[in-house]
Amino acid sequence: MVENKEKQDRHFPVFAQDNLLRRLLSNSKKFNPYVTDGQVVADLGCGPGYFTLPLAECVGPRGRVYAIDSNEKAIRALEKKANKHGYSNIEAYAxxxxxLSFIKDGxxxxxxxxxxxxxxxxxHHESTVNEIKRVLKPEGQAYxxxxxxxxxxxxxxxxxRILEGFRIERRGDPKMGDRWAVVSIKP
Ligand SMILES: C[S@@+](CC[C@H](N)C(=O)[O-])C[C@H]1O[C@@H](n2cnc3c(N)ncnc32)[C@H](O)[C@@H]1O
Structure with a gap:
């Protein structure tokens, strides 16, 4: 028998991704400074929307937030919260x-x-990184x-290797093992 070694996406319980403890320890508005009124955001692997809803608040009714997660339960939880709080500018996709073919180039x-x-x-990493490059505006940023x-x-x-494919605007200190970066597409 040939073993199928293809790895699967990891999903997490919804309560582990948004709860009181997380709200106490981590700022859900951390990414709001990256956006302004009327802008378009794509929150990839959004979970139940810990950062999605604050971003939607920030871009306002003239803006739009695409929220994408392969965990259907997380997307349903996000939609429930969005409805409860009256957000009409979030487009959620399980x-x-x-x-990301439902998002236009640039x-x-x-x-x-x-x-x-x-x-x-x-x-799926390579196609995802390519999709990020495809949907970003030339002056857009990705965290x-x-x-x-x-x-x-x-x-x-x-x-x-992933970072080499972008223009790095800021990044965490590799010596400290920090793996985050603010990037844009290479001109
Ligand atoms: C570590 S959690 C981060 C959630 C959220 N970004 C946050 O910071 O609260 C990773 C998320 O990626 C999602 N995920 C895993 N594989 C995915 C895929 N192929 N496409 C979209 N989302 C995926 C998981 O379901 C999970 O919600």
């Missing part, structure tokens, strides 16, 4: 961030991929962060 001001690639099956450690699907060399 699908893989490796195919139309997004800010891409958030916080903890996405380290949780996503490795065979990409991945976890380290044995459960991460992104190793040190892959992280550096």
């Amino acid at each position: 699908s893989s961030a490796s195919d 139309s997004v001001d800010f891409v958030l991929a916080n903890g996405l690639l380290c949780s996503m099956a490795p065979q 990409i962060a991945v976890d380290r450690g044995r459960f991460s699907y992104v190793g040190e060399s892959e992280w550096e």
Whole structure:
């Protein structure tokens, strides 16, 4: 029998991604300074929307937030919160961030991929990074962060290779093991 070794996306319980403790320890508005009224955002691997809703608040009714996660339960939880709080500017998709064909080329001001690639099956990393480049406006920015450690699907060399494909505007200190960066597309 041939074993199928293809890795799967990692999904997490919804309550682990948005709860009181997280709200006490981590600022859900951390990414708001990257956007302004009327802008378009893509939150890739958005989970139940910990950062999505504050971003939607920030871009306002003239803006739009695409929220994408391959975990259907997370998307349903996000939609419930968005309805409860009356957000009409969030378009949520229970699908893989490796195919963003519902987003036009060069139309997004800010891409958030916080903890996405380290949780996503490795065979989809390349297409996802290509999709980020495709949807970003020439002057747009992306915040990409991945976890380290044995459960991460992104190793040190892959992280550096991903960053090489972008213009790096700011990044965490590699000596400290920080794996986050603010990037834009190369001219
Ligand atoms: C570490 S969590 C981060 C969630 C959110 N970005 C945050 O910071 O609260 C990673 C998320 O990526 C999602 N994910 C994993 N593979 C994915 C894929 N192929 N496409 C879209 N989302 C994916 C998981 O379901 C999970 O919600």
